[in-house]
Amino acid sequence: MKAVFVVVLMAWMGFAQAQEDGSRLAPWTLLDQYDQPYTLDDGLRLLLVARDMDGAKLVKAALEGQPKGYLEARKAVFLADVSRMPAVIAKLFAVPAMRDYNYRVMLDRESRVAPRYPAEAGSVLLLRLEGGVVSETLTFTDAAALRAVLESSAE
8 A cells, every 4th residue: 555655655755846947858749630740859949838627718818819830930839638528529520620720739638648737727838948957937817918938939
């Protein structure tokens, strides 16, 4: 029992530390809304994480009116935890609707990746990265503020 507790505690600490400044992100691969794979690599500069629908709506509002390729130009990726969405709703309605977006959404359908990045309900977690290492962690509850940071991140 004690060994199980230690293993669980160490795993939890690893997830909690995944977003701390100075920590290296572990690589992962997810499919986007077009079923195209994306693998996290050292070239990524911004990781946006939404753990619920309100957070995803915040990202959508911040990106409204932006051209296709806006996130890619900033070396940014949007990760959405859709694991709590009923599979039939996701398959028939949500994912097809996401195909109309001007940006890719990495879909964490089984909550394998998003728990590494604890974001508060209704918010968006933004990790600024340098060579796969977290240099800054920001949380947003306002689309205009998120948009301003994305604008300032243009290369």
